[in-house]
Amino acid sequence: MSRNSIFTWILMVLSSLVLLFILAPLAGMFIHTGGAQFLETIKDKEVQQSVWLTLWVSFAATLFFAAGAIPLSWLLARKKFPLKNVVQGIIDLPVVLPHTAAGIALLGFISRDGFLGKAASSVGLDLVNHPSGIALAMAFVSVPFLINAARDGFAAVPERLEKAALNLGASQSKVFFTISLPLAWRSITTGFVMMFARGMSEFGAVVIIAYHPMIAPVLIYERFNSYGLNYARPASVFFILVALLFFIALRLVSSKRKEKHINIDAETD
């Protein structure tokens, strides 16, 4: 056996250990969840509501924040401005903060005494213990994923294409919507999925803002605390399965564009 192949074997063994580390607990959880127990959990209204709440709130948060995150990403990719590195650091801050600390910070901002909380309560909305507060907590910790992925996507669009479009008479906004955005779309979609996934799995920040209504991670935690591992397990399995289905659906949607291009090529060749 050559030295090179021994080295390859070592890499494969190490890689397998890491994969096993990820898969073993998940597989164990699935194995230890009995079919009857699982069916009972699926039928549980409380579980259904919390999974549904988690999904739609995270999706809504992602959609809502994308409206500002995508333009910010373009600015970061294309423009030079003072303190750009500081801005980039601020964007990454939620990723490194302890999420409960992020929740505390956010609570000060959205509680009735806080700036945003006051503004919301003036229109009769209490953000604490409300889906909109949950959305803010989810977005706070997950929006960096969208901004960074979209920024990389815009940066990968050759600037020359944007310049060519300007030279052909297109306005700046037309260039953004017809050149930059479509060409960065795959990265933006990836960022979108990442933000959605990260928001959906958030516990620390959300639990500070809203214990109720209960999102799935809070519900799982509550069941574990109140009834133990066996009772928390089926809800976890159900949540994981629903989340996986959602990801696969989103991935399919985002890869459809590429497939379409490939099909056109194949037809015309």
Added chain:
Amino acid sequence: MLKLTDINRKLGDFALTDINLEIPEGQYYVLLGRSGSGKTQLLELIAGLEYPDSGTIMLDNEDITRRRIQDRKVGIVFQDYAVFPHMTVFGNIAYPLKARKEDKKSIAEKVEKAATAMNIKHILERNTEKLSGGELQRVALARTLITSPRLLLLDEPLSSLDASLKDDMKRLLRNLNKAGQTIIHVTHDYNDAISLAKRVGVIHNGRIIQEGSVDEVFKNPSNRFVARYAGIRNFFRVEITREKGILSGITKHNVMFKLEGENRGKDGLLIIKSDSIVLTKEMPEDTGHNIIKGKITEIIPSEFGMEITLDAGDLFYVNILTPVFEKLRFVEEEEVWMSFPSKAIVALKGTV
């Protein structure tokens, strides 16, 4: 038509310096320069992709120095074509018309006309990702020409085409120019310049160092850099002396050249065209020519025959045609004689 006055632009360590250029309507102007000479940057200033630090750009007597790219009516075709990869050929060519919000019928008619002119009508519905270099070039050109630019800027349009496509494209560009399109074409290729240009500018280190008709520039290169472009490799720095009425130049390796004309200074840079030198095995008769003995150090095939390198103290490069080479059968290490008339020696005005 286009007039650049005292244009300066600093880009990091590099700077475009004191660019003055006047290009009349209908001109085919080739800007010749090596990569990194500043030729693309100059095109980008004219197109409005960048702005100069100082100086003015006038187009048809209008100051466009600070005008937005969209409003200049200067079309540019980039070296890498910059064809939009997520659109079909039709989408690319129609792009400027859609930007102008023209109606669908007019767009379809104009795109078809432009595609027919560029011979790409058959690929209009194709995605651009799998097009050949030549097809991409035509798409980029059609897309730019459909805007009816007052001035067409071409950045190395022939550099990535193979020989037959190059000829087609040259013909197309020549016809465009004949139809009245003013063109500025930047290239590093001397052959592009001589086959297309009505006027040539040579740019080096951000400065236009010589300008004129093709003949003017290449028959009387103003310096070593321009001479290199004309394929001249025999350069000699000499000390010029006049003794007993004979003007001569001596290199530091004691190679002596008989010169014609007036003594212009103490030092000079001489060039001798490679095909002006005749090689013989025996010492030629003295006809007043320069006669120099040298040893052949290398023989390599060239386009029309052989390029022979000789060491005569200084290195000389001599081109000989295949029939001559086959007759004389020179070999490496052989000692031979070079002869060339004094009028084959050109003294450069300056040095680079």
